[in-house]
Amino acid sequence: MANILLVEDDVHMLRVTSMWLARNDHEIVEARNGAVAQEFLLTRTFDLIVSDVNMPKLDGISLVRWLRSEHGSQTPVILLSSRSDQLLIAKEMEPLGVNIHPKPFSPSRLVADIERRLGEAGAAICHPSTISHEKGDVAG
Amino acid sequence: MSLVGILLFGLGAASYRGAVDTRERFAVRTRLENEGAIELLAASLAQTQPGDTVALQRGLRDFMRWHRCEALRVTDSRGIVVASMNLDEVGRPVNPQDATRERGSIMLPPEKSNTDRQQVTLPIVWRKHPSDHGVPNLEEDGERAWLQGVMLSHVDTSLANARTGTAIVILAVVLLFYLLHRAMRRHFRSMSRISEGLLSRGDQIEQDLHSLRLEGEKGALATQWNRLIDLVEGLSATAQRATASAELKAVLEKSRKGALGEVINAVPDGLLYVVEKTRLAFGNTAAYRLLEVDVPEDGTASLDDLGFGAVGTLVVEHIRAALGADGAFVSASAVVEAEGGSGSYRVRVLPFNTRRKTGECVVTIADISQQVRADKAAEEFIAQLTHELRTPLTNIRAYTETLSSGVFDDPKVISDCYNVITKETRRLSRLIEDILSMSQLEVGSIQLHVDDVDLPSLLGDAVQDLRGLADEKQVDMQISLPSKLPKLQGDRDKLAVVMNNLLGNALKYTPSGGSVYVGCQVQPASATGGDEILVTVKDTGMGIDASDHSRIFEKFQRGSAEAVEEIVGTGLGLTTAREIARGHGGDIEVMSAEGEGATFIVHLPMSPQDAARGRSLQHSALVG
Numbered sequence: 001m002a003n004i005l006l007v008e009d010d011v012h013m014l015r016v017t018s019m020w021l022a023r024n025d026h027e028i029v030e031a032r033n034g035a036v037a038q039e040f041l042l043t044r045t046f047d048l049i050v051s052d053v054n055m056p057k058l059d060g061i062s063l064v065r066w067l068r069s070e071h072g073s074q075t076p077v078i079l080l081s082s083r084s085d086q087l088l089i090a091k092e093m094e095p096l097g098v099n100i101h102p103k104p105f106s107p108s109r110l111v112a113d114i115e116r117r118l119g120e121a122g123a124a125i126c127h128p129s130t131i132s133h134e135k136g137d138v139a140g
Numbered sequence: 141m142s143l144v145g146i147l148l149f150g151l152g153a154a155s156y157r158g159a160v161d162t163r164e165r166f167a168v169r170t171r172l173e174n175e176g177a178i179e180l181l182a183a184s185l186a187q188t189q190p191g192d193t194v195a196l197q198r199g200l201r202d203f204m205r206w207h208r209c210e211a212l213r214v215t216d217s218r219g220i221v222v223a224s225m226n227l228d229e230v231g232r233p234v235n236p237q238d239a240t241r242e243r244g245s246i247m248l249p250p251e252k253s254n255t256d257r258q259q260v261t262l263p264i265v266w267r268k269h270p271s272d273h274g275v276p277n278l279e280e281d282g283e284r285a286w287l288q289g290v291m292l293s294h295v296d297t298s299l300a301n302a303r304t305g306t307a308i309v310i311l312a313v314v315l316l317f318y319l320l321h322r323a324m325r326r327h328f329r330s331m332s333r334i335s336e337g338l339l340s341r342g343d344q345i346e347q348d349l350h351s352l353r354l355e356g357e358k359g360a361l362a363t364q365w366n367r368l369i370d371l372v373e374g375l376s377a378t379a380q381r382a383t384a385s386a387e388l389k390a391v392l393e394k395s396r397k398g399a400l401g402e403v404i405n406a407v408p409d410g411l412l413y414v415v416e417k418t419r420l421a422f423g424n425t426a427a428y429r430l431l432e433v434d435v436p437e438d439g440t441a442s443l444d445d446l447g448f449g450a451v452g453t454l455v456v457e458h459i460r461a462a463l464g465a466d467g468a469f470v471s472a473s474a475v476v477e478a479e480g481g482s483g484s485y486r487v488r489v490l491p492f493n494t495r496r497k498t499g500e501c502v503v504t505i506a507d508i509s510q511q512v513r514a515d516k517a518a519e520e521f522i523a524q525l526t527h528e529l530r531t532p533l534t535n536i537r538a539y540t541e542t543l544s545s546g547v548f549d550d551p552k553v554i555s556d557c558y559n560v561i562t563k564e565t566r567r568l569s570r571l572i573e574d575i576l577s578m579s580q581l582e583v584g585s586i587q588l589h590v591d592d593v594d595l596p597s598l599l600g601d602a603v604q605d606l607r608g609l610a611d612e613k614q615v616d617m618q619i620s621l622p623s624k625l626p627k628l629q630g631d632r633d634k635l636a637v638v639m640n641n642l643l644g645n646a647l648k649y650t651p652s653g654g655s656v657y658v659g660c661q662v663q664p665a666s667a668t669g670g671d672e673i674l675v676t677v678k679d680t681g682m683g684i685d686a687s688d689h690s691r692i693f694e695k696f697q698r699g700s701a702e703a704v705e706e707i708v709g710t711g712l713g714l715t716t717a718r719e720i721a722r723g724h725g726g727d728i729e730v731m732s733a734e735g736e737g738a739t740f741i742v743h744l745p746m747s748p749q750d751a752a753r754g755r756s757l758q759h760s761a762l763v764g
Contacts, residue, residue: 010531012560016538019548054527082530104534107541 002026002118007037007051020107034058053081068096076121174291178260182287190266190283196223210290261288326359349373410505417499418443430505451478455487462489469501484512528696532564574712588631595628596621602639616655634720641713642677642740650681675742684732693718
């Protein structure tokens with residue numbers, strides 16, 4: 001079981017991703033934007049961060065830059081990007097240990113990519129699973 | 141040469157003849173002198189006592205101090221030598237070969253040394269009785285001896301030397317002349333060619349100075365001549381350039397002050413004319429403004445002396461980079477970016493080499509800031525648009541796969557999946573429609589079909605179109621119009637989109653039991669100086685946080701409140717509405733606070749002049 005921080009401003013995408021990840025008995029923490037994710041990261045650690053790129057308050061790229069520089073964390077990150085400039089994003093993010101997963105995506109493939117990443121990071125799968133719907137205050 | 145040779149020959153012949161004549165005269169004089177000298181000696185010896193051989197010897201010795209003699213002796217009457225310069229022959233009979241008893245002198249033939257000799261023989265008579273005239277009297281005088289001497293000719297020797305010297309001098313002169321001729325021959329040939337070239341060209345000499353060079357000639361004169369020609373050519377070219385520059389300067393100066401100067405200075409792009417690699421011969425007003433430098437007083441200046449601003453420095457660097465090693469400019473183009481992204485400029489260097497003149501170019505500086513910004517905005521719009529289209533597609537695909545996987549068999553989950561798919565499909569559809577609507581607004585300008593617009597009628601139609609939705613949501617919708625409202629100049633269809641978008645938003649974001657108000661009034665417009673119509677759409681809905689007041693007008697942006705997410709919207713409605721309002725010369729303002737409803741006010745100028753000014757929109761509907 002791994003602790004996964006899921007950062008996504010689209011409620012539908014957040015819900016379906018959480019549903020699929022929960023099948024693999026991971027603990028999911030949901031954040032509606034990058035600013036809420038920062039608040040979570042300041043108080044706890046995660047085995048993996050899955051984040052969208054385009055979000056209000058703080059976008060995914062800015063979150064990763066803060067994570068690696070100011071926060072000094074090397075937590076693996078997967079960015080979900082539907083932008084046309086994915087190559088440019090990958091060029092900057094991959095040296096920081098970030099994988100880019102393009103949108104639209106298949107949930108099963110995303111889960112497989114997440115499991116592979118967790119495996120590379122040496123995370124253990126444990127039982128039972130819970131989904132923590134700790135949604136931050138989006139408007140705040 | 142032949143003339144000189146004849147002259148030299150004549151000189152030599154004359155010299156030789158003169159030497160010969162001189163020799164003969166000197167020979168005669170020398171003989172007479174020698175005879176006189178011997179006579180004096182004889183007379184002197186006659187003063188001694190007869191038989192005083194010592195005195196005789198002394199006399200001979202004194203004579204030899206002053207005269208060159210080959211032989212000098214005194215013999216007695218018997219022919220016995222009693223005194224001589226050669227002591228070995230004293231007391232001996234004189235050599236019969238040398239003995240003579242005749243008074244006089246003879247010129248002996250020259251020996252191998254070519255020295256003339258004169259033999260003089262005189263009697264020595266000791267007088268018993270001295271006579272007045274001193275001539276020996278053979279009858280009365282006493283003992284007699286004979287003085288014989290062979291005297292050498294100093295003059296002959298000198299003549300011989302002079303002859304030899306003359307010959308040597310002549311030979312030396314000939315040799316010197318020959319050597320001088322050899323040395324000067326090369327120069328004479330060069331001078332001959334130079335004079336031929338100069339004379340043959342006459343008045344056309346300045347047309348082709350280069351042909352006067354002595355090609356293939358060696359020697360200092362030819363080398364220096366060629367250098368002189370090169371120097372003159374260079375000076376000529378410099379003078380031509382200076383003349384051309386002076387003429388050009390006069391033309392440019394004249395053009396600055398004339399109509400051409402006004403035209404050139406009116407061109408918004410910078411224009412520079414660079415000469416002599418680094419000299420700024422001309423620049424228009426736009427160029428000096430872009431370079432951030434004052435116009436030189438005489439209109440020209442060196443690029444190295446002018447103090448450029450940041451952009452100017454980059455432009456000058458680009459000009460210098462286009463200068464090749466051979467001193468000629470090459471074509472070059474580059475974009476110069478001002479610091480902080482405040483401007484972008486395309487700099488083009490166009491070589492202007494004519495008639496072997498190099499180091500000249502024309503430089504154009506075009507401000508492409510707006511185009512660069514538009515291109516960047518277009519790139520950002522495409523990226524954003526891609527994201528907006530892919531988001532609902534992602535949801536549709538994810539939920540479709542969730543359903544088809546069969547993994548989730550909870551009925552509620554299945555029902556939610558279908559609902560999301562339906563919603564996102566509609567969202568995608570509306571998004572595409574809004575994008576198509578915006579695409580009708582031409583990039584960079586909005587084309588309005590201006591005519592009289594009955595605004596009350598337009599508002600009434602918009603309200604009526606949404607009456608059903610309002611009733612469904614149980615939202616009270618009211619409209620209030622003044623009794624008299626002047627006709628508005630504008631595009632009715634575009635204005636209808638504005639009203640529909642504002643009314644639609646008001647209804648969407650107002651919960652059941654709320655109300656929407658539409659009003660209209662005329663008031664003076666401070667900006668245009670004329671009157672303007674204000675259309676107000678006010679609701680009692682969820683309101684908009686102040687931090688979002690400007691963002692909601694940007695493409696694909698909506699309010700950040702969480703509740704907004706639950707309401708379907710593309711984020712393009714307010715963008716379109718504002719672009720249309722601005723196209724009419726007006727604008728849209730919002731007054732709202734979260735949870736306290738929202739009021740949108742559309743400002744529309746009424747005068748035809750303002751409407752015409754609004755036909756050309758500075759803000760891009762799609763990319764700005």
